[in-house]
Amino acid sequence: MPRWITRTARQLASLAATVLLGGLLTATLVRTSPGFDSDERQLDPRLDAASRALIQEEHGANRDVVRFYVRHMRAMFHGDFGVSLSLQSPIGALIRARLPVTAELMGVGLAAGWILAFTLALAAVWSPAWSKIAGLLSAGARSVPSAALAVLVFVVRGPMHVVIALVLFPRLFDYFRNLLSDAYSQPHILTARAKGLHPGGILCRHVLPVCAPQLLALAGVSASMAFGAAIPVETLGDLPGIGQLAWKAALSRDLPLLVTLTMLITLLTQVCNTASDWWRS
Amino acid sequence: MKSYTIDSLLSARISADYPDRPGVLRDVELEIAPGEIVGLVGESGSGKSTLATALLRLLESRGGKTRGELRFQGRNLLELSNREMRRVRGREIGLVLQSPLSALNPAMRIGHQILESWRAHREGSPDLLQLLEMVNLPPEAAFLERYPRQLSVGQAQRVLIAMAIVHRPALLIADESTSALDVVTQAEILNLFSSLNRQMGMAVLYISHDLLSVGSFCHKISILQHGRMVESNSSEEIFRNPQHPYTQALLAAIPRLPTFPRTTNCHRVAVPA
Amino acid sequence: MQYGVGLVEVMRRLATVLAIAFMAVMLAASFLGGSSYSAQHREFIDAAPSFQFPLGTDDLGRDRLVRLLHATRISLLFAGAASLGATLVAALLGGIAGYAGGWFDRILVRVIDLLLALPSLFLLLATRAMMPLNASPISTLLVTYALMSLMGWLSPARVIRAGVRNSRDSEYVLQARAEGCTERRILLRHILPNLRPIMVAQFWTSIPVFILTEASLGFLGLSASEPFPTWGSLMRELQNPLLAPVEAFAPIAAIALSVSCFKLINPWRGSQA
Numbered sequence: 001m002p003r004w005i006t007r008t009a010r011q012l013a014s015l016a017a018t019v020l021l022g023g024l025l026t027a028t029l030v031r032t033s034p035g036f037d038s039d040e041r042q043l044d045p046r047l048d049a050a051s052r053a054l055i056q057e058e059h060g061a062n063r064d065v066v067r068f069y070v071r072h073m074r075a076m077f078h079g080d081f082g083v084s085l086s087l088q089s090p091i092g093a094l095i096r097a098r099l100p101v102t103a104e105l106m107g108v109g110l111a112a113g114w115i116l117a118f119t120l121a122l123a124a125v126w127s128p129a130w131s132k133i134a135g136l137l138s139a140g141a142r143s144v145p146s147a148a149l150a151v152l153v154f155v156v157r158g159p160m161h162v163v164i165a166l167v168l169f170p171r172l173f174d175y176f177r178n179l180l181s182d183a184y185s186q187p188h189i190l191t192a193r194a195k196g197l198h199p200g201g202i203l204c205r206h207v208l209p210v211c212a213p214q215l216l217a218l219a220g221v222s223a224s225m226a227f228g229a230a231i232p233v234e235t236l237g238d239l240p241g242i243g244q245l246a247w248k249a250a251l252s253r254d255l256p257l258l259v260t261l262t263m264l265i266t267l268l269t270q271v272c273n274t275a276s277d278w279w280r281s
Numbered sequence: 282m283k284s285y286t287i288d289s290l291l292s293a294r295i296s297a298d299y300p301d302r303p304g305v306l307r308d309v310e311l312e313i314a315p316g317e318i319v320g321l322v323g324e325s326g327s328g329k330s331t332l333a334t335a336l337l338r339l340l341e342s343r344g345g346k347t348r349g350e351l352r353f354q355g356r357n358l359l360e361l362s363n364r365e366m367r368r369v370r371g372r373e374i375g376l377v378l379q380s381p382l383s384a385l386n387p388a389m390r391i392g393h394q395i396l397e398s399w400r401a402h403r404e405g406s407p408d409l410l411q412l413l414e415m416v417n418l419p420p421e422a423a424f425l426e427r428y429p430r431q432l433s434v435g436q437a438q439r440v441l442i443a444m445a446i447v448h449r450p451a452l453l454i455a456d457e458s459t460s461a462l463d464v465v466t467q468a469e470i471l472n473l474f475s476s477l478n479r480q481m482g483m484a485v486l487y488i489s490h491d492l493l494s495v496g497s498f499c500h501k502i503s504i505l506q507h508g509r510m511v512e513s514n515s516s517e518e519i520f521r522n523p524q525h526p527y528t529q530a531l532l533a534a535i536p537r538l539p540t541f542p543r544t545t546n547c548h549r550v551a552v553p554a
Numbered sequence: 555m556q557y558g559v560g561l562v563e564v565m566r567r568l569a570t571v572l573a574i575a576f577m578a579v580m581l582a583a584s585f586l587g588g589s590s591y592s593a594q595h596r597e598f599i600d601a602a603p604s605f606q607f608p609l610g611t612d613d614l615g616r617d618r619l620v621r622l623l624h625a626t627r628i629s630l631l632f633a634g635a636a637s638l639g640a641t642l643v644a645a646l647l648g649g650i651a652g653y654a655g656g657w658f659d660r661i662l663v664r665v666i667d668l669l670l671a672l673p674s675l676f677l678l679l680a681t682r683a684m685m686p687l688n689a690s691p692i693s694t695l696l697v698t699y700a701l702m703s704l705m706g707w708l709s710p711a712r713v714i715r716a717g718v719r720n721s722r723d724s725e726y727v728l729q730a731r732a733e734g735c736t737e738r739r740i741l742l743r744h745i746l747p748n749l750r751p752i753m754v755a756q757f758w759t760s761i762p763v764f765i766l767t768e769a770s771l772g773f774l775g776l777s778a779s780e781p782f783p784t785w786g787s788l789m790r791e792l793q794n795p796l797l798a799p800v801e802a803f804a805p806i807a808a809i810a811l812s813v814s815c816f817k818l819i820n821p822w823r824g825s826q827a
Contacts, residue, residue: 018671128344143813145766145786147773148806151795184342187384193339194378195398195444196371205397206386220671228675232770236793246676247774250683258680265673273671 011277015270086252091260094245102241105233106226109164113222116165117172118215122203124173125180134173142170147232160237167229168222179214183207213280220273227265290315290451290484295349297328297335305331307508308349313452313484318474320495320516321488322531323505329488332505333456336486337376338366354451372402375445379457381437385429391440392425398444407447415480416443416473435466439473446477453477454486459494471498492531496520504528569818576626576812583623591624592616592781602799609801612791622804625783629765630812632695632784636703637760643703644710645753651711652718653745662715666708674705675770682776695778698771702764710756717752721745762813769809785809 087094120137123130141149146167153163183189184207192202230243238244242261249257291313297306306328313319323329334340335347338358351358358369370376378384386394392409399407410420416439418424429437438458445453455474459467474485475498489495495502496516503513504527512525523529595615603610609618651659681701685694721727722745730740765785771777772786773793780787788805791798 018668139814139817140810143762143810143817144806145769145773145789145809147770147786147789147792148809151773151789151792151803151806155795187378187380188386190334190339191376191378191384191441191444192386192397193342194337194370194376196367196369196401197397198367198401201401205389209388224671224673227673228770231675231679232773235774236795246679250679250774250776253683255684258676258683262673262676262680265676266671269673270671 008278011274015267015274018266018270086249086254086257091257094257095242095260095264098241098245101239102230102234102243105161105164105230105239105241106223108161109229110168110222110226112161112165113168113172113226117169117176120169121173121176121180124177125184126199131177134177138170138173141166146229147236150229150233150236154236160233160239163233164226164229168225171225172218172222175218176215179211180207183211186210216276216280219276220269223272224265224269227269289313289352290317291336291351291353291486293336293349293351295332295335295347295351297331297340297345297347299343299345305345305508306335309505309508309510310513311486311503311510313486315451316478316482316484317501318478318485318487318499320499320502321486321505322490322492322495322502324490326507327505328508329490329505330456333376333454333486333488336454337370337374339370368402371398371445371450372448373450373452375448375450375453377438377441377445377453377455377458379459380461381434381441382429382432384441385437387429390426390428391432392422395425395440395444395447398447402448412443412447415446415477416440417469418443434462435469438462438466438470442470442473442477446481446483449481450483452484452486454488456488457490458487460489460491467494474498493535504531566818569815572811573815573819576630576815579623579626583620583627590617591621591783600799603801609804610799612802618788618801618804621783621788622808625785625788625805626808626812628695628778628782629768629785632699633761633764633768636699636706636764637757639700639703640706640760641710641753641757643707644714644756645749647707648711648714649718649749652715653722653741655719659715662711666712669705670708675767677705678702678767678771679774679776682771689779691779691782695782695784698768698777699764702767706760706764710760713756714749714752717749718745721748758816758819762816765809765813769805 120130120134124134125131144152146163149166150160150163153160153166189202189206192206227243230241231247232243233239234241234243235247242265246258246261248254249261289312291311293311294308295306296304296308299305309328309332311319311321311332321329321332331340331345334343335345336351336358338347338351338361340347347359349359353369353374358366361369385391389397395409395412396406399405409425410422413424414420418436418439429440432440438461441458442453442455453474459470462470471494474487477483478485487495487499492502496519499516501514502516502519504511504519504525506527512519512523512528514524519528520532523532593616595611595617597615598607598611599615600613601607601611601615607617607619609622611617612621647662651662678701682694682698685697689697727740727744730744735743768777768784769786769789772784773789775787775790775793777786778784785805785808788802791802792806
């Protein structure tokens with residue numbers, strides 16, 4: 001029992017460390033990049049002196065990273081993620097409103113991508129003809145940037161979830177195919193075949209139990225890839241999700257919002273990683 | 282092709298290719314009578330294991346192609362559909378591989394694996410303890426609960442044999458089944474094959490690189506070189522009257538009892554007192 | 555089977571030819587009139603393809619073909635440069651970690667794992683977007699690729715570290731140590747030469763990654779700012795794909811072609827090294 005606890009504690013600790021590091025790194029990068037202190041709104045002649053002073057003060061408050069960060073963390077524990085400078089609304093509310101859209105996009109896209117990749121990888125291992133076809137599909141999907149896939153799917157008016165699936169499919173497919181091909185060339189699979197077992201039975205009882213841990217290892221990585229692809233997809237499809245929010249924040253250079261979003265995404269992907277690690281061991 | 286009698290259990294004349302290695306087997310002729318023990322001898326790379334997998338039409342799953350004629354109990358196996366072939370495997374022809382510890386699923390108990398062999402073709406469950414006894418394993422239920430890593434190599438080999446004979450197949454193909462064993466265990470397994478052959482009338486195709494072990498218990502021996510069958514005869518004839526130069530070379534390479542060298546040409550060194 | 559092997563070879567040759575054609579295009583771009591990629595032909599805004607403008611003009615009257623050619627040069631060169639930088643950093647850090655081991659190795663592995671856990675596109679967005687609007691175009695171009703390079707050394711470093719460790723723990727290094735070779739000699743004669751193919755492979759496979767990442771950044775409007783044409787920033791026209799003409803999709807074809815070329819040529823190079 002104690003070993004289970006220490007292991008979980010260690011995983012949770014590394015989870016927390018990753019998230020904190022992510023936030024700190026972003027803040028530091030932002031702090032040390034040129035143009036941090038200036039804001040073109042200060043050049044806007046339509047704003048009066050008082051407003052400009054307010055903007056200056058707002059940026060001044062963000063100048064000290066440590067102070068900003070500590071303030072931020074303290075506020076977060078109280079459920080307040082701060083206010084978005086560009087969108088003039090509480091970040092927490094923004095995220096809560098937009099999360100379901102992204103969650104649905106991610107969920108369907110991830111599921112479709114995994115199923116597509118696994119089915120084709122299995123077909124590739126079972127039949128050389130399918131191996132060539134699937135290989136070509138994978139190479140094709142891989143050589144086009146995710147933004148381009150989004151554009152192409154948008155033009156044919158397909159559902160945008162397909163884009164996420166298509167982005168994930170080539171990488172997952174290559175990995176699954178190698179994994180399954182190795183598993184099927186094991187001697188005990190030859191024995192199972194020589195016994196006259198049904199191929200489905202061989203898959204379920206001899207191949208999958210051996211492969212399952214390594215399959216799950218990709219859970220976090222695929223989540224991370226899916227979130228990356230979400231940004232162009234939501235931007236193009238005008239879906240009010242987290243990805244579009246990140247893009248808007250980037251365009252209007254909204255520091256608090258970006259830091260929070262980065263931490264949120266990191267947290268989500270690390271939860272996936274931790275969950276799959278925990279299940280594997 | 283010679284005209285074989287209807288009594289022949291297996292008569293084959295096959296060629297096999299891999300995509301990157303054509304001509305692994307070239308027109309190899311093989312004939313096994315019911316209840317006969319046939320030995321197949323060849324060096325590494327001669328195509329022996331390819332022949333074993335080709336006879337069960339398992340070469341396709343490795344990317345290879347089998348051509349020719351393969352008659353088993355009157356049927357041409359190369360013409361069967363996948364489903365029909367699956368019914369032949371395990372039930373009418375059994376396969377025992379080498380390196381028993383990797384040929385068993387490491388995550389399944391051996392009782393479970395033997396049961397799976399049975400359930401592949403029939404309902405219910407066999408008399409497992411009697412089966413264990415047939416292969417000289419301890420006939421205890423506790424033994425069936427073990428995992429492959431808890432067995433010795435010899436025991437694992439016997440488990441593989443048990444799985445292969447559970448349906449009393451007419452033919453057992455043993456592919457280098459004793460190559461991973463020490464000499465004593467090897468002799469025990471060969472004895473086991475002999476006794477199973479006598480008890481069940483089961484034909485055995487015993488594939489090996491070791492001519493000596495093959496000669497000790499096979500009725501007939503076939504020699505394979507570079508994918509071709511170069512000689513095929515009864516054991517006595519092979520050993521007494523080898524025809525093909527390769528067979529003669531194999532026989533000549535068999536180590537004999539060492540003759541202790543005489544020291545006439547060696548000067549004795551005076552050892553200081 | 556022979557036919558299958560031949561087809562792959564033909565495709566490889568075709569890819570090589572295409573790659574060379576690409577390089578030629580790069581060079582041609584520099585002779586097609588220096589800065590005409592920013593020249594705005596105000597009489598020809600949103601023009602359809604014609605002899606004068608084979609790919610038409612965009613909404614500022616700029617020649618799409620000229621911009622595409624210049625973008626080819628910039629994207630390929632900078633992706634190559636970024637890949638070179640990332641590979642060198644990866645080789646340095648990964649090499650030291652793999653060879654020396656100890657605390658440096660442990661810390662580096664931890665750092666890489668933590669950094670890899672961060673969502674790369676979000677970080678790129680954040681850091682790229684923090685550049686002020688009045689930053690010069692050349693600095694945005696440099697910063698974009700420098701950032702990608704800074705995030706791109708993580709995976710190659712892991713691969714290189716593994717390669718160096720393998721070399722260090724290998725039999726041939728053991729042999730060299732047993733012969734009394736100095737560490738310096740072992741490093742120069744045994745470890746570094748085996749590191750070279752890994753580095754070349756990482757360099758070559760990183761280039762398409764940078765091309766694709768820059769494309770996504772550019773589509774979002776966060777790559778090099780106007781008027782520099784990169785494949786990604788040319789894709790900004792596609793933010794309203796239903797309104798964009800067919801010619802605006804040309805950058806996608808260029809990206810797909812170049813990435814496929816890099817992927818296809820790689821194994822051929824590997825066998826040469």
